Amino acid sequence: MKKIEAVIKPFKLEDVKEALVAAGIEGMTISEVKGYGRQAGHSELYRGAEYVVEFLPKVKVEVVVSSSKYADIAIDAIRKAAYTGKIGDGKIFVSDISHTVRIRTGEENEEAL
Amino acid sequence: MKKIEAVIKPFKLEDVKEALVAAGIEGMTISEVKGYGRQAGHSELYRGAEYVVEFLPKVKVEVVVSSSKYADIAIDAIRKAAYTGKIGDGKIFVSDISHTVRIRTGEENEEAL
Amino acid sequence: MKKIEAVIKPFKLEDVKEALVAAGIEGMTISEVKGYGRQAGHSELYRGAEYVVEFLPKVKVEVVVSSSKYADIAIDAIRKAAYTGKIGDGKIFVSDISHTVRIRTGEENEEAL
Amino acid sequence: MEINYVIDTFFSIFTMVLIILMVPGFAMLEAGLVRTKNVTSVLTVNVMIYALASMSFLLIGYTYAFGGWDHQDSINKYAFFLFQMAFVGKVVNIMSGGVSERSRILPLALFTIVVGAFLYPTIVNITWGANFLSGTVLDISAMHDLAGSTVIHSTGGWALLAAILIMGPRRGRYKKSGAIQAIPASSIPLVTLGAFLLWIGWFGFNGGSVGAISSRENADAVALTIMNTNTAGLAGAITGWLLTYFRYKKFDITMILNGALGGLVAITAGPDLYDIYTPILIGAIGGTLVVLFVPLFDKLRMDDPVGALSVHLVNGIWGTLAVGIFTSDVSLMTQLKGVVVVGAIVFPLAYVIIFTINKFFSLRAADDEQQEGIDYVECGMEAYPEFKRSI
Amino acid sequence: MEINYVIDTFFSIFTMVLIILMVPGFAMLEAGLVRTKNVTSVLTVNVMIYALASMSFLLIGYTYAFGGWDHQDSINKYAFFLFQMAFVGKVVNIMSGGVSERSRILPLALFTIVVGAFLYPTIVNITWGANFLSGTVLDISAMHDLAGSTVIHSTGGWALLAAILIMGPRRGRYKKSGAIQAIPASSIPLVTLGAFLLWIGWFGFNGGSVGAISSRENADAVALTIMNTNTAGLAGAITGWLLTYFRYKKFDITMILNGALGGLVAITAGPDLYDIYTPILIGAIGGTLVVLFVPLFDKLRMDDPVGALSVHLVNGIWGTLAVGIFTSDVSLMTQLKGVVVVGAIVFPLAYVIIFTINKFFSLRAADDEQQEGIDYVECGMEAYPEFKRSI
Amino acid sequence: MEINYVIDTFFSIFTMVLIILMVPGFAMLEAGLVRTKNVTSVLTVNVMIYALASMSFLLIGYTYAFGGWDHQDSINKYAFFLFQMAFVGKVVNIMSGGVSERSRILPLALFTIVVGAFLYPTIVNITWGANFLSGTVLDISAMHDLAGSTVIHSTGGWALLAAILIMGPRRGRYKKSGAIQAIPASSIPLVTLGAFLLWIGWFGFNGGSVGAISSRENADAVALTIMNTNTAGLAGAITGWLLTYFRYKKFDITMILNGALGGLVAITAGPDLYDIYTPILIGAIGGTLVVLFVPLFDKLRMDDPVGALSVHLVNGIWGTLAVGIFTSDVSLMTQLKGVVVVGAIVFPLAYVIIFTINKFFSLRAADDEQQEGIDYVECGMEAYPEFKRSI
Numbered sequence A, B, C: 001m002k003k004i005e006a007v008i009k010p011f012k013l014e015d016v017k018e019a020l021v022a023a024g025i026e027g028m029t030i031s032e033v034k035g036y037g038r039q040a041g042h043s044e045l046y047r048g049a050e051y052v053v054e055f056l057p058k059v060k061v062e063v064v065v066s067s068s069k070y071a072d073i074a075i076d077a078i079r080k081a082a083y084t085g086k087i088g089d090g091k092i093f094v095s096d097i098s099h100t101v102r103i104r105t106g107e108e109n110e111e112a113l
Numbered sequence D, E, F: 001m002e003i004n005y006v007i008d009t010f011f012s013i014f015t016m017v018l019i020i021l022m023v024p025g026f027a028m029l030e031a032g033l034v035r036t037k038n039v040t041s042v043l044t045v046n047v048m049i050y051a052l053a054s055m056s057f058l059l060i061g062y063t064y065a066f067g068g069w070d071h072q073d074s075i076n077k078y079a080f081f082l083f084q085m086a087f088v089g090k091v092v093n094i095m096s097g098g099v100s101e102r103s104r105i106l107p108l109a110l111f112t113i114v115v116g117a118f119l120y121p122t123i124v125n126i127t128w129g130a131n132f133l134s135g136t137v138l139d140i141s142a143m144h145d146l147a148g149s150t151v152i153h154s155t156g157g158w159a160l161l162a163a164i165l166i167m168g169p170r171r172g173r174y175k176k177s178g179a180i181q182a183i184p185a186s187s188i189p190l191v192t193l194g195a196f197l198l199w200i201g202w203f204g205f206n207g208g209s210v211g212a213i214s215s216r217e218n219a220d221a222v223a224l225t226i227m228n229t230n231t232a233g234l235a236g237a238i239t240g241w242l243l244t245y246f247r248y249k250k251f252d253i254t255m256i257l258n259g260a261l262g263g264l265v266a267i268t269a270g271p272d273l274y275d276i277y278t279p280i281l282i283g284a285i286g287g288t289l290v291v292l293f294v295p296l297f298d299k300l301r302m303d304d305p306v307g308a309l310s311v312h313l314v315n316g317i318w319g320t321l322a323v324g325i326f327t328s329d330v331s332l333m334t335q336l337k338g339v340v341v342v343g344a345i346v347f348p349l350a351y352v353i354i355f356t357i358n359k360f361f362s363l364r365a366a367d368d369e370q371q372e373g374i375d376y377v378e379c380g381m382e383a384y385p386e387f388k389r390s391i
């Protein structure tokens, strides 16, 4: 099984979720993160002075799928939905999952997804 | 080494922590996440109209253990403690960790856990 | 490619970021987590009674690098910057990433980092 | 007599202070109702409105409205001014609240100045003030509007209506599919705090509008006014609660509080004229109107994040007419005429002004600016930059 | 004289407004003290209490308590009513705060109506009002209770005691192991804001209870009352601080503020009777009682998330007795009798009422509902649905 | 006459209550301006200041300042005391706010007692009070300082200056590289709420300082005072806004609010003496000074998280001098002398006191304590321990 972790721009979450669901992915877990990268931090104002915020708000979407095929489908869906073309659109990282359990039923691996 | 990531219902955190500690697991890291899955989002009310919240609050528990044997123990402990039998109890994902370091001592791998 | 996850003390974040940047790492993703471990939870006060908070605030830093060599460099940078010598300095976990995509350009793997 | 002058001046200051509590009241209410990414800008707008509307009124609007500084001598002239000044920002607050999360600050500031110097004073002039329409067919000074159901609340409401028509809804609020995207309040405690500060301010708003307390009749009128004001708020809250509860079997505090505010607006035209039970009916209808109109405006794709159209415009009209319906001395026609004339003046004027401002200074924030949040784009400052103890 | 009527009516309105500040005061205090998942429901309850208790008192309770609308003519009758009405919700607030995080809203609403229409008016009737016990052995009208240490605070406290006995603790508060699970406040700023709004409201609460300010003696009594009220609050805060500090070497703001509130409750029975130093002692004992009783109630497994039993019941009793102890004109026995009679009436009545409500409408939220949070179950609305700028 | 006594006592109580609103005002402002990890301790300090400063003033400071309890008989003596007492905590608030995020609580408590019992009363004594310098060359009682631009704001400001010099900046604020680390406010809504509560409190602060309202002249003076107070605040806000906006093309609400507070401090010495337009200038200069001095103090490595030096010290001086500049009856030299004498007394005294306290009780929290956050180290209590609904 494969785990896809995508760090995206927060306001793209809704689109990414819909794209994944449209691609047949039935579950995902998201979290709020902050990102540091080529996208220069933006400058904010505080008490009459500017300063740079280096960590920008991002959302991480985690999806576990049963096969490489599904991983490619998910990657493709995320790429299209999260794309704006401006720096900071984010990254997708894929890794292996050796074992999965659904807590409610005890089902394992493919069946647990 | 194995990493166990469990996405559970938030109010089960206390039980899960106690089960892991009882099973001899000495460390864990948790984070607040939101989950999308079969558990239908619940409907909320706002200004006289209902709407559906699709991402439900969950907690992710991450535990790194030294061996498959410990992984099985941890999975078992989490499964029992996080179980309610209702949809949305969550999932457990297992993956490999190739290297571990304890920052304070520089100990590595099994010794760092 | 390698993913390095480091759980560190929150106030060390700035130092760790600077150390990573100095080591040539150009991107990272951070999140707020809570940790349970040997560092005993601290006691807090509420309405005239003390109680123990077991989960302590930590920050998780995630860095994906292209090779084991870079992984070692990153581990080294994090270790030095996050070190205080007191219990609870945190851990570093390393795992494999099989595939990486930059959403903006579609570049893959090493080029996407 | 000197003692009356003293007591009425004191009373005027007291009620003015209560009304100023509505400045943080509106600020907290609106900051609580918008999303986190727009909280700082909403607060900035609220501060700016108080500063600019008051200053414009001081320098220009007040003498235009009342024909000078010395038009009365029952209380100190500055106490009189302060009480009147405390009202002016409210008109802009009503409008700015209803276009939250999609408006840029500088154009709002321009509009604030126009309202404080010109638009609101025009309405005050023809109702409570110098009355340049006196003797013409448009003379509406016979309308009974004690504390401004029409003069303040409808005026703000008409301006908001114009603004909403010009600016359109927030990005993403009405989907192509026809679905309406709920955009929940970021902080219910702030909403509640704000609503109660407004409620308390209303005691000053309406009570002070009696104008004097230093005779037995005045004292009686003030007490009756505050009594009835409060009662209508209670009734509006209860109606807002029951209507939502019977439909959804849930308690919706945003509708309870909006119902209360609706009741308070509705009573504002004539709290001094009713017996103590009529306000229950007036407030209950006020609360009902809010519950009905909030979804109705949504159906019409008129996006109003804080419900200001239903609370202020609809109930401003209802409250003014109610005086004609429930009291024998005031005719319904007089009231209706007042409502219509004010609407016929404010709506087109506001439309032209906002249209022009929007044309040249782009009042509406672009879609991607709305997506980023007005705070980032206009203020460069997050309302809550950190959240856990440690980063 | 007319001028006295005017000034006293004005004064009554002024103090009423201060008391209404306690409505957001209680709301913020309690919203801050509970967990995030129960904040919206606690706020909803606070709004509902103000609306329902006041309306019930207006329609039924007030005439029952005072025997009609025209029982006095020194101030306007509606101003008199408003001042009295401002008190009634407080009684329910005391009770509802103490059963936060585990109570359902509709049954609380029913209880509110009963308190506003019947339970509280009964106590007012026999103390400050028409007094149907006059001439009987139970007559307690000789008790000196200026602003309600007994009439309001103990009354609310007895009702809370009944509620806690019937409902039991919050899920998970007392573990099988015997350990007590601390459940920390979700927002210390809201707690602090709420406590100060209460403190300020108390100036109106006690000062206004003098009933008049328009003669030199009245003005002196009012000033002394407010002076002593404040002093007792200061002393309670300092004691709450020192006692916690010496024990834990830490500063516990929740105990400092609860100590202040304890001191304020304790002074409420007789602030007009003491010299300016006695309140230091009374308040200090009040603060001490809070520090002692909060853990004691926990030992007795009586779960009270906001400390209302210690603040209102214990100090309501203490404050009433203190008048008998520290003044020569009022006997301790008279005070004790008042305390006992009120307790003997309120506690059983409240017990039966709450028991019945709980039986038929299940006041206590089920364990899994508590786990989910009352906000989700009863309101379908989170207090802070988002937290970072962007989701 | 009795009626004057009554009305002036009532008025004094009214204005005192407004000033007490500044207690939550300062608390919310400062809690909003610091980082989350220091919010609880800042709130604790604010509560403690109100309790300790007031109690010290009651027991010791007041009679020292005014020479006894019976130095006037135009209003009730306790009403007079309460009004004066409402001021004392402000002096410490100014200082404590400016050393937030790096100071320990117990030493601050000691300093509070010294200020309430001795330091502030000394200044009151020689300005508004018994005046032990009367007849000496240092006699500054001719200085016109209606409500304390010098007596309160500069006094607090001088104490803060001493504290900042002794304690140094917050850890990490000024980097070795020379860069200044911005440390943004944790909650803009709390900042805004606090600033408005202060603003409203100022009406009581200045209006009440007229001392009486019961004659036509007094009523006029009070109304003019409140009018001018408000106008200066408006002008300060507008200037703070424009100056920041022209530089950065962004709206900085923290500077707008600080500008308003600067304007309010600047007007405080003589709001009763100006016509109604001069305060626009005085307030505008006040706002400008804040915009200029905030970065200037940062350049001097004087770390002041809330901008109190610029708001209170700089504008306290400016406001006092302004009376000499803009009125003909008061000479600039008299005002300057007042400013200098007060500074020459307060700064060294405060320096010695704070230095001693810091020596023996270590007022400054160690670097690692600052890193952990004062809340954890001193209070063991987080301001917002949880954030999402469920943990």
Ligand SMILES: Nc1ncnc2c1ncn2[C@@H]1O[C@H](COP(=O)(O)OP(=O)(O)O)[C@@H](O)[C@H]1O
Pocket: A007, A034, A035, A036, A037, A038, A039, A040, A056, A058, A086, A087, A088, A089, A090, A091, C026, C027, C028, C029, C030, C062, C063, C064, C065, C102, C103, C104, C113
């Ligand atoms: N090496 C990395 N490891 C982990 N996360 C990264 C890494 N590089 C970038 N990121 C994440 O991706 C986000 C976007 O990267 P950035 O370099 O700003 O732009 P782009 O996605 O256009 O290349 C960053 O904010 C960060 O959260």
Ligand SMILES: Nc1ncnc2c1ncn2[C@@H]1O[C@H](COP(=O)(O)OP(=O)(O)O)[C@@H](O)[C@H]1O
Pocket: A026, A027, A028, A029, A030, A062, A063, A064, A065, A102, A103, A104, A113, B007, B034, B035, B036, B037, B038, B039, B040, B056, B058, B086, B087, B088, B089, B090, B091
């Ligand atoms: N494919 C997936 N990848 C990542 N997380 C998932 C996936 N499927 C489910 N989850 C997580 O598990 C939670 C529970 O899943 P859900 O389908 O609702 O119920 P159940 O656990 O009973 O199958 C979800 O809320 C989500 O956080």
Ligand SMILES: Nc1ncnc2c1ncn2[C@@H]1O[C@H](COP(=O)(O)OP(=O)(O)O)[C@@H](O)[C@H]1O
Pocket: B026, B027, B028, B029, B030, B062, B063, B064, B065, B102, B103, B104, B113, C007, C034, C035, C036, C037, C038, C039, C040, C056, C058, C086, C087, C088, C089, C090, C091
């Ligand atoms: N087995 C584990 N799996 C995941 N996270 C762990 C594990 N052990 C420790 N951690 C994380 O590392 C942090 C530090 O560990 P701790 O045992 O307290 O101290 P130290 O790092 O000095 O060994 C913990 O708070 C937790 O977040």
